[in-house]
Amino acid sequence: MVVIHLLLERCCQGRKLRGVRCEVTGLTCRSLPESTWRIAVQILLLCLGSRPGTVAAGLGMDTVQHWDVFRDVTEVFILVPALVGLKGNLEMTLASRLSTAAQATVVGFLAAVVAVSLGALSGGKVTAVEAAVLCASSVTTAFISAFSLGLVMVAVILCSRKMGINPDNVATPIAASLGDLVTLAVLAGVSSLFYRHRDMWFLSLGACAFFLALLPAWVVVARRSVSIREVLRSGWGPVILAMSISSIGGLILDQTVSDPNFESMAVFTPVINGVGGNLVAIQASRMSTYLHYWSTPGALPSKMSATCPSLRDTFCSQDTDSRSARVLLLLVVPGQMLFLSTIYLLQGGHAAMTLAFISSYLSAALLQVVVLLYVASVMVRWLWRRGLDPDNFCIPYLTSLGDLLGTGFLALTFRFLVRGAPAGNGA
Secondary structure: OEEEEEEHHHHHHHHOOOOOEEEEOOEEEOOOOOOOOHHHHHHHHHHHHHHHHHHHHHHHEEEEEEEEHHHOOOOOHHHHHHHHHHHHHHHHOHHHHHHHHHHHHHHHHHHHHHHHHHHHOOOOOOHHHHHHHHHHHHHHHHHHHHHHHHHHHHHHHHHHHOOOOOOOHHHHHHHHHHHHHHHHHHHHHHHHHHOOOOOOOHHHHHHHHHHOOOOHHHHHHHOOOOOHHHHHHHHHHHHHHHHHHHHHHHHHHHHHHHHHHHHHHHHHHHHHHHHHHHHHHHHHHHHHHHHHHOOOOOOOOHHHHHHOOOOOHOOOOHHHHHHHHHHHHHHHHHHHHHHHHHHHHHHHHOOOHHHHHHHHHHHHHHHHHHHHHHHHHHHHHHHHHOOOOHHHHHHHHHHHHHHHHHHHHHHHHHHHHHOOOOOOOOO
């Protein structure tokens, strides 16, 4: 793991320096400007490549919602966006080195605390046994997914460099799509295991104690690197706050899927959240890379001097960031249609793909991405002016906001369709 961490750190440093030869891949970093066609092709290929993982996560969510642990301890639904978002945040900020194990363990524990608290505030009754199951499931899932997918991200970044592909266009979608599927699968399996053996109360408490006891070891090893030491010191706030925002989306999911009319919402939640989070993470990462190439923290380039850009500046100007925003926005409808068609074919008619549903769903997805891209444009500038690296601070906020907006807009879509549907017909 130490070797892997050093390799990734060197490659990440090479990404930030224009014209510097990467020590890992032996390639010289290319200049930033890319054609609209090149941006679109790379992102579209990655959307196609991430489709199996994202669709599988949606289908998996549709299946596990009927498991005993999800039906009896509905607060597990609150953990889904929090843990899935946590995994994506740790990977997409490229802090997925040895510090990931420490951050994942702590934030996984806090996610369980938030889930129990939100469940209690929403009127649910969480027993001590159920709280122990939630805590053990959250901590174990966060640790396993962080450890396994961290290794995958190292390979993705190194391979993209060797193939001459911009990691900003590649790494973030792969991290999110694989993270969604793996995290959901681990959470479902682990929570079911702990719930099945809930009478053995020491099993859940022992799992929590074991992973928390490993924290000092991860911190000691991670502090050997100067850059990771900085992540350990300042990287907690964005990830914890992002987890809290995602948990609110999880509360919406928890309160919604319990209604039979909204049962099919579970299969679409990972899709709308995953696609929106992927696209805005790409934009934020590209903007951050541009700033690292052409400026220094605390000072914006002349082309990005406006602290609060208008919608026209964000989507309709001729600069690189605006062009990439337009490409990402234009990819929402075809990308979502690919996911919807795949879900429809695999579900065999379980999800009613009516014209009203497709139109409403695509409208919700477009609105989500428009809001996220504009917020990204403002947030990246705001953070850079304050000398903060947007890669570490911006992406967690944006992806968690994507979870909240996606789940909220999807719930409103289903509620709108249910109210407008004839009696006896669901969404």
